[in-house]
Amino acid sequence: MLRFYAGKGGAGKTTCAAAAALALARGGKRTLLVSTDPAHSLGDALGARLSASPRPLGGKLYAAQMDADRALSRWLGVRERSFRALAARGTYLDDEDIDSLFRLSLPGVDELVGLTELRRLSRGFDEVVVDTAPTGHTLRLLAMPATLARLAQVLDDLQAKHRALARSLRGSVRRDAEDALIDELQEEARSLHALLRSANAQFHWVMLPEELALQETLDGVSALRQSGLRVERLIANRLTPKADGPCSLCLARRAEEARVLQQARAIGLPIYGVPEQAREPRGFRDLSAVALALRAPQRSQRIRNSTPRRSTAPVADGDWLEDVAGAEVRLVFFGGKGGVGKTTAAATAAISIARRGDRVLLLSTDPAHSIGDVLDTAVGDQEREIEPRLWAREPDAARAFERRREKYRTAVEELFAALRGGSSFDAPYDRAVMEDLIELAPPGLDELFALLAVIEALQRYPVVVVDTAPTGHALRLLELVGKAREWVQVLLQIQLKYRRVTGLGELARDLTGTARELRELQQLLVDPRRSRFVAVTRAAALPREETARLLSALKRLRIATPALLVNAITPPGCSRCRRAAAAEEEELRRLRRIRRGCAMLGAPWIAPAPRGGEALARFGRTWTRME
Amino acid sequence: MLIVDRMLLGGIKFVLGKIAAAVDAELNDDSRLREELLAAQMRLELGEITEEEFARFEAELLPRLREIRSRQGGDAAPRLESGEYKVVGVEATADFEQE
Numbered sequence: 066m067l068r069f070y071a072g073k074g075g076a077g078k079t080t081c082a083a084a085a086a087l088a089l090a091r092g093g094k095r096t097l098l099v100s101t102d103p104a105h106s107l108g109d110a111l112g113a114r115l116s117a118s119p120r121p122l123g124g125k126l127y128a129a130q131m132d133a134d135r136a137l138s139r140w141l142g143v144r145e146r147s148f149r150a151l152a153a154r155g156t157y158l159d160d161e162d163i164d165s166l167f168r169l170s171l172p173g174v175d176e177l178v179g180l181t182e183l184r185r186l187s188r189g190f191d192e193v194v195v196d197t198a199p200t201g202h203t204l205r206l207l208a209m210p211a212t213l214a215r216l217a218q219v220l221d222d223l224q225a226k227h228r229a230l231a232r233s234l235r236g237s238v239r240r241d242a243e244d245a246l247i248d249e250l251q252e253e254a255r256s257l258h259a260l261l262r263s264a265n266a267q268f269h270w271v272m273l274p275e276e277l278a279l280q281e282t283l284d285g286v287s288a289l290r291q292s293g294l295r296v297e298r299l300i301a302n303r304l305t306p307k308a309d310g311p312c313s314l315c316l317a318r319r320a321e322e323a324r325v326l327q328q329a330r331a332i333g334l335p336i337y338g339v340p341e342q343a344r345e346p347r348g349f350r351d352l353s354a355v356a357l358a359l360r361a362p363q364r365s366q367r368i369r370n371s372t373p374r375r376s377t378a379p380v381a382d383g384d385w386l387e388d389v390a391g392a393e394v395r396l397v398f399f400g401g402k403g404g405v406g407k408t409t410a411a412a413t414a415a416i417s418i419a420r421r422g423d424r425v426l427l428l429s430t431d432p433a434h435s436i437g438d439v440l441d442t443a444v445g446d447q448e449r450e451i452e453p454r455l456w457a458r459e460p461d462a463a464r465a466f467e468r469r470r471e472k473y474r475t476a477v478e479e480l481f482a483a484l485r486g487g488s489s490f491d492a493p494y495d496r497a498v499m500e501d502l503i504e505l506a507p508p509g510l511d512e513l514f515a516l517l518a519v520i521e522a523l524q525r526y527p528v529v530v531v532d533t534a535p536t537g538h539a540l541r542l543l544e545l546v547g548k549a550r551e552w553v554q555v556l557l558q559i560q561l562k563y564r565r566v567t568g569l570g571e572l573a574r575d576l577t578g579t580a581r582e583l584r585e586l587q588q589l590l591v592d593p594r595r596s597r598f599v600a601v602t603r604a605a606a607l608p609r610e611e612t613a614r615l616l617s618a619l620k621r622l623r624i625a626t627p628a629l630l631v632n633a634i635t636p637p638g639c640s641r642c643r644r645a646a647a648a649e650e651e652e653l654r655r656l657r658r659i660r661r662g663c664a665m666l667g668a669p670w671i672a673p674a675p676r677g678g679e680a681l682a683r684f685g686r687t688w689t690r691m692e
Numbered sequence: 693m694l695i696v697d698r699m700l701l702g703g704i705k706f707v708l709g710k711i712a713a714a715v716d717a718e719l720n721d722d723s724r725l726r727e728e729l730l731a732a733q734m735r736l737e738l739g740e741i742t743e744e745e746f747a748r749f750e751a752e753l754l755p756r757l758r759e760i761r762s763r764q765g766g767d768a769a770p771r772l773e774s775g776e777y778k779v780v781g782v783e784a785t786a787d788f789e790q791e
Contacts (some may be wrong), residue, residue, distance in 0.1 A: 557734045569727045569734075577730060580737035 072271035074403010084355035102269035104537030155223025201432030217250035274322035306676035312639030419455035429517035593625035604649035
């Protein structure tokens with residue numbers, strides 16, 4: 066049985082998946098726990114060093130962290146000869162061109178080989194529990210069988226020409242290794258599609274009992290159901306336990322949670338509640354407590370009639386704004402582990418910048434957008450003015466891809482016509498290749514169009530604030546700038562090489578423009594005055610460990626990180642809150658050691674979470690510099 | 693053999709078409725110059741030429757572009773009209789791969 070733990074970043078997928086796997090293994094099943102999130106935190110949660118192949122953790126439990134890059138190169142390695150043969154037969158590219166294309170690295174490979182690799186790892190286990198990447202990318206992962214089928218179709222078109230030529234010259238066609246590869250891909254696509262929809266696969270949706278998580282849960286569960294996947298249950302994680310004294314924060318949190326869960330019942334799934342643990346669950350003993358809570362669904366909670374009192378926080382001045390967005394700043398990224406409050410922080414900063422007097426665009430590059438939820442207004446692919454000088458946009462990658470596809474359809478058609486050299490013989494085959502190739506949504510699509518959206522925004526706004534996808538994919542996005550430039554350069558080289566035959570059309574002009582924009586963006590990213598990355602985190606172990614990895618990755622990319630925002634700091638109230646605050650104090654000390662010279666900003670826990678312009682502006686006034 | 697015939701015929705027609713287009717372009721088409729400029733921009737993005745080299749090239753090309761445009765505006769451009777032409781000095785090699 067394959068059990069996927071899906072949900073918004075930071076909801077506790079890793080913890081719940083680990084607890085479930087532990088319970089299965091203790092029940093006598095040979096169980097594999099595997100993470101498909103490129104920013105792995107499974108090892109942190111288990112307190113164990115993990116690798117790409119399953120490691121025994123004692124008893125019948127094994128765990129692994131998928132290494133998609135390695136899986137892809139292994140997968141490609143044994144098939145490279147056939148891919149090259151297909152490319153050589155079906156296109157006009159010569160060995161040199163094909164070489165340079167094969168040397169490029171592919172963005173978004175986690176999704177491409179993820180399911181294949183997952184099945185390979187699963188062999189020999191009774192139960193496989195999957196700790197997935199945050200919603201947007203998991204939905205991409207699940208759509209991969211369809212992409213594989215389309216890839217097989219393109220290759221089949223390439224091969225069709227070869228078959229027709231062989232038939233006309235030799236009178237017969239022999240099946241070769243390339244045909245076998247196409248069959249293999251088609252079969253892989255078919256069987257993965259079937260596996261995900263069989264009785265042997267199910268989804269468990271993990272959510273925090275918060276307003277922001279609710280919308281993503283409704284959307285995510287219905288997306289899964291629409292593609293025919295079976296969602297088994299909802300897990301509401303980190304429910305606030307009853308306060309042991311009068312505590313306005315705990316009361317406000319419990320009232321808000323009850324309201325959200327009541328709405329979540331509309332989904333029609335059993336809800337399992339996991340109370341917030343006294344400390345962040347790490348290692349087997351802590352996970353056992355979570356496993357216990359996962360054994361039975363929650364009974365419907367009655368909502369108390371008491372109106373939730375807004376918990377208040379001390380008001381501070383806004384001197385943090387200089388750290389986040391100095392006078393010359395053009396581009397500010399907000400990033401971090403899922404669920405730490407990136408979107409709320411990005412929106413708060415954008416509002417403060419707008420109210421300071423600069424025109425600013427708040428742009429989401431997380432395929433699971435939530436800017437609109439935080440601003441409490443509809444935001445979409447079209448830029449919208451939220452308040453004076455503040456604009457917002459949630460780009461729609463699929464639609465942008467559609468537009469570009471239409472634009473290039475004609476250009477590519479002309480290119481092929483020219484490359485065909487006037488012979489009408491190849492026409493039907495080339496046309497089929499070209500049409501299927503244009504249909505093939507490349508992996509890493511979200512990152513690619515997010516990047517183009519950033520470039521476009523910088524041309525029209527003095528300041529752009531980017532709300533990024535959780536760590537793993539945010540880093541992908543930043544690394545993509547260089548990778549995309551390499552891709553564009555190879556395409557430019559090929560076009561230059563064949564220009565005597567094909568001429569240089571609109572495609573060449575666009576690609577040259579894109580190459581220049583990518584070069585300028587690359588320069589902008591490493592200029593600490595104009596571009597910066599604010600790492601958002603919480604005072605807890607898993608976010609802290611991910612923050613340490615994020616900061617060192619950013620240093621490697623030479624991107625400035627002037628500020629570290631620690632969100633949701635518990636103000637001392639009841640004894641439970643005081644215990645939480647003490648644990649956070651310890652984590653803050655550790656954060657100070659890894660912060661690499663960033664200014665440390667703190668924001669208090671506010672219940673219910675701030676939504677809408679005024680609440681966010683108020684929230685911004687509670688941020689303080691902590692030294 | 694039908695296929696080979698079609699490939700040959702198509703190929704020859706293609707070559708002749710290209711030649712006619714080249715002659716036309718040489719005389720009064722600014723798109724060729726523009727394409728040269730674009731090619732130079734591409735080389736600049738590929739790092740094959742420096743900013744200075746590109747600037748020199750651009751400075752050389754722009755007056756010629758303006759000249760062609762003014763000639764087109766004055767409607768005095770020589771045109772390639774339909775009729776018979778003799779094209780000399782063309783060498784072509786056909787290489788059809790057989791399996």
